[in-house]
Amino acid sequence: MLTNLKHKIITLSIAIACINSSCKSGADYSQKRKSVILKEKNFKHYVDYFNTMEDENLKFAIPNDSAWAWMEKNIPLFECPQQNFEEIYYFRWWSVRKHIKNTPQGFAITEFLVDRSYADKYNMISCALGHHINEFRWVHDPKYIEQDVKLWYRGNEGKPMNKLYKFSSWTADALYNRYLVNKDEKFLLDLYPDMVTDYAVWEKDRQRKDGLFWQHDVKDGMEESLSGGRKVQNARPTINSYMYGNAVAISKMAEMKGDKEAEAKFKAKADVLQKLVETKLWNQKSEFFETFTEKDTLAQVREAIGFIPWYFNLPEQNKGFEKAWEQIKDEKGFSAPFGLTTAERRSPRFRTHGTGTCEWDGAIWPFASSQTLTALANVLNNYNQNYVGKPDYFKQMELYVQSQYYRGRPYLGEYLAETTGYWLMGDRERSRYYNHSTFNDLVITGLVGLRPRADEKIEVNPLIPQERWDWFCLDNVLYHGNIITILWDKTGEKYHKGKGFRIFKNGKEIAVSERLEKLVSE
Incomplete structure (x- = not known):
């Protein structure tokens, strides 16, 4: 009897320790999930179809035959009347799952499925880390992205991986935005010292005397651009916006820790960068943020990276900066039949670098499209x-969806021709399932409009024009430890919850409107 009692005490102690620790298992999270409106079984057919599209020559932690079981436990459910939106939503969860890789040190998330010579241990490449964090913050089980991040920063005998700094990154910003979804303060603050060190490394290696940061195009993951080159040391809107976002995030982490000195220090760094970007990278003539070259002149060409400052809400309001966004509607600017180009189409050097060496001279990259769409959602x-306005966002999301097909099937690659939609390296094995963009995060935070925030209010601002869809539902969203359901039913006949726009928290209605408009629950 005494032995049994000891056994029960030990078992209880282990259970309590597991609950209190950061090593939460998938089972812990699957017990919390409970969709309110949608049924998982109604979407399994997508995965059954995706599994028939390939021979699956590469298998990692979760092979195709386990894909649906993983998705069923981990993802928010989405339904809408436009079938290609719905199909690509599930395709993107199906494809990102392919990149989860078992290692002796935990899970890693890759960018390419095939091994790359410039990758780090376990075929890891840091360039897409911010995208991975933003997409995986909606996965119910936190272990995949948490182990990946810790592997990057502590996987080299407690130190960062050797090639962590090969590419610029907005990791601190992404981690803070993940915290806004799951409120896991313990995990975030555990990584706070790593983020402070990370910032110092970039200051030492890439900061100019004037305070701006420089970067080679290739180490931004954006080779062969119109404004620079693989070896040119330009002050680009990318790295300077990333470092601004990181400084703001680290300042907020310091505030959470109660470190007033560090909070003020990083806020000051962000303020300085904001002013430098606004004064040195803004071209008043072109009304656009441009690359500031190593010769201390503006590049005199608009590129999609000029939208990135809004990814971090960097530009101040009421100073005219938002006029830059007119260029996404201009066919001489960035508007093309299959989405947003990476350089303005009016440039005489547009698409002049050839094809096959990772050109950022105008072709469409999902990498850039997802950054621009995140920035556009922030503007709106x-x-x-x-x-x-909303129609502009919806149009570009629709084109983004349409572009993710190749020979009639869902496909995700590196880059595509702006007028034909043809994937430029679509038949190369390395390009299949290129994991260097977001999509489902855009659906959740932009299209449907769940805007993560630090307080307990739930804010939803859909960017779907009122007249486009008569109904849609996003269900089973794990947010602040609760299950959130968001639905629009114009007639009330689709979901039988009444007419209008509704938000549910753990199955209880908390906000409603007759129109498809912004709602904030109190």
Whole structure:
């Protein structure tokens, strides 16, 4: 009897320790999930179809025959009347799952499925880490992205991986934005010292005397651009916006820790960068953020990276910066039949670098499209302006969806021709399932409009024009430890919950409107 009692005490102690620790298992999270409206079985057919599209020559932690079981436990469910939106939503979860890799040190998330010579241990490449964090923050089980991040920063005998700094990154910003979804303060603050060290490394290696940061195009993951080159040391809107976002995030982490000195220090760094970007990278003539070259002149060409400052809400309001967004509607600017180009189409050097060496001279890259769409959602949510609206966001999301097909089947690769939609390296094995962009995060935070925030209010601002869809539902979203359901039913006949736009928290209705408009629950 005493032995049995000891056994029960030990078992209880282990259970309590597991609950209190950061090593939560998938089972812990699967017990919390409970969709309110949608049924998982109604979407399994997508995965059954995706599994028939290939011979699956590469298998890692979760092979195709386990894909649906993983998705069923881990992803928010989405339904809408436009079938290609729905199909690509599930395709992107199906494809990102392919990149989860078992290692002796935990899970890693790869960018390419095939091994790359410039990758780090376990075929890891840091360039897409911010994208991975933003996409995986919606996966119910946290272990995949948490182990990946810790592997990057502590997997080399407690130190960062050797090639962590090969590419610029917005990791601190992404980790803070993940915290806004799961409120896991313990995990975030555990990585706080790593983020402070990370920032110092970039200051030492890449900061100019004037305070701006420089980067080679290739180490931004954006080779063969119109404004620079693989070996040119330009102050680009990319790395300077990333470092601004990281400084803001680290300042917020310091505030959470109660470190007033560090909070003020990193806020000051962000303020300085904001002013430098606004004054040195803004071209008043072109009304656009441009690359500031190593010769201390503006590049005099608009590129999609000029939209990245809004990814981090960097530009101040009411100073005219938002006028740059008119260029996404201009066919001489970035508007093309299959999405947003990476350089303005009016440039005489547009698409002049050939094909096959990772050109950023105009072709469409999902990498850039997802950054621009995240930035556009921020503009529509956080700025008072009249240059762009919901129809512009929906149009570009629709083109982004349409572009993710190749020979009639869902496909995700590196880059595509802007007028034909043809994937430029689509038949190369390395390009299949290129994991260097987001999509489902855009559906959740932009299209449907769940805007993560630090307090307990639930804010939803859909960027779907009222007249486009008569119904849609996003269900089984794990947010702040609760299951959130968001639905629109114009007639009330689709979901039988009444007419209008509704938000549910753990199955209880918490906000409602007759129109498809912004809702904030109190």
